[in-house]
Amino acid sequence: MSELHRATRADARRNHEQLLAAANQVFTEHGADASLGQIAKRAGVGIGTLYRHFPTRDSLLVATLQGSLLALVDYARALLDAKSPGEALKVWLKAYIKHATTYRGLAVCLPPLTNSASICELVKNAGTALLERAQAAGEARADIDFDDVAVMSAGVAFATQEVKEAARRKRVLALFLDSLDLR
Amino acid sequence: MSELHRATRADARRNHEQLLAAANQVFTEHGADASLGQIAKRAGVGIGTLYRHFPTRDSLLVATLQGSLLALVDYARALLDAKSPGEALKVWLKAYIKHATTYRGLAVCLPPLTNSASICELVKNAGTALLERAQAAGEARADIDFDDVAVMSAGVAFATQEVKEAARRKRVLALFLDSLDLR
DNA sequence: GCCAGAAACGGAGTCAGCCTCCTCTTTAAC
DNA sequence: GTTAAAGAGGAGGCTGACTCCGTTTCTGGC
Numbered sequence A, B: 001m002s003e004l005h006r007a008t009r010a011d012a013r014r015n016h017e018q019l020l021a022a023a024n025q026v027f028t029e030h031g032a033d034a035s036l037g038q039i040a041k042r043a044g045v046g047i048g049t050l051y052r053h054f055p056t057r058d059s060l061l062v063a064t065l066q067g068s069l070l071a072l073v074d075y076a077r078a079l080l081d082a083k084s085p086g087e088a089l090k091v092w093l094k095a096y097i098k099h100a101t102t103y104r105g106l107a108v109c110l111p112p113l114t115n116s117a118s119i120c121e122l123v124k125n126a127g128t129a130l131l132e133r134a135q136a137a138g139e140a141r142a143d144i145d146f147d148d149v150a151v152m153s154a155g156v157a158f159a160t161q162e163v164k165e166a167a168r169r170k171r172v173l174a175l176f177l178d179s180l181d182l183r
Numbered sequence C: 001g002c003c004a005g006a007a008a009c010g011g012a013g014t015c016a017g018c019c020t021c022c023t024c025t026t027t028a029a030c
Numbered sequence D: 001g002t003t004a005a006a007g008a009g010g011a012g013g014c015t016g017a018c019t020c021c022g023t024t025t026c027t028g029g030c
Helices: A010-030 A036-043 A049-054 A057-079 A084-098 A106-116 A118-136 A146-161 A166-179 B010-030 B036-043 B046-055 B057-078 B084-098 B106-115 B118-136 B146-161 B166-179
Strands: none
Touching: A010 A036, A010 A049, A010 A057, A010 A118, A010 B084, A036 A049, A036 A057, A049 A166, A057 A084, A057 A106, A084 A118, A084 A146, A084 A166, A084 B010, A106 A146, A118 A146, A118 B118, A118 B146, A146 A166, A146 B146, A146 B166, A166 B010, A166 B146, A166 B166, B010 B036, B010 B057, B057 B084, B057 B106, B057 B118, B084 B118, B084 B166, B106 B118, B118 B146, B146 B166
16 A cells, blocks of 8 residues: 555646746736736646646745745855955845846735745845844844845835836935945 | 806715715725725715726725825925924824825835826925925935935835834834934 | 556636726706 | 706626636556
């Protein structure tokens, strides 16, 4: 009597891939609130199949972002060796905020998602390490934790996304970074 | 031949009032994305009537917020006489951000609305006056304009609204205010 | 190779909300 | 009282979320 589960079926794996690819395309074209039916269609799959693989929109979103989130974690690890801890944090936060605008409207979905997806825990840990290193070096404001920074970053990503003028976006971002007393 | 338009009908005025009252209730209970059908029902009015009075959700939102927005403008005018321009700006911005959380989810709707509603022009002018006064007194960072502040405020309002811990909300708000170099 | 049944598929169906359109009713003006 | 303009209202069309279940497709065991 085998307690082992069967291996995942080949068609299931294929559909999973196709759904991810289609979701990435459609989210990119139409934003994070794109129609799930359209994603299923693009993947050449029934809507029921989409829901079996990804029970919620958020789970599909997280799955499509998985790769870039891991890249963000790696980036943070690499930056732990940078000369200036303050500068390292600054650079990474810019990437972090940019990531939150991968799809139009993504920033609005992220906050709830941050608490549920386990991958986000990794990102949080990575960011915390960078922040604490900067704080230890006296290159970042000491009276805040990474959750504070994450909340503000979400706000900046959200507020910034609709702003047309690049100069203003830059200034607002700078405003935020300055508030951390970096360097 | 009268070029004059007829006076607004009494039933129309009544329905307008009832819609505003109902909208305020329902938005308060269910957030800024509440069902418009429910608002019409609460007002004892057909859905078509709601749409004649308020062609878009945003127009209804602005209408329900009209009073508090005007109050915000008055508050700013009053604060122009305060001793400390920096402190005045700070106090007003807190009220401004708080206003953006009048209904759950309001912060998400506000940015597009800010550019279309004429009442928001008044608020912007009021805020600009406070900011420039603080800048002239050397009590606020000089390299930004009110739009920058407004964008950041929208971000703070958005990011802050889902945060449970009051202490963190307070810290994030302080982070933002500090970035303006007030006082 | 073939077969049994587990796993997965798919889309019809249900529901909710948005918004429009058109007929019927109410009202102000005379 | 009459009239015509203004307004009311809800049926209906549309889109998208999500479920449910009959049908199809794999795969491991033989």
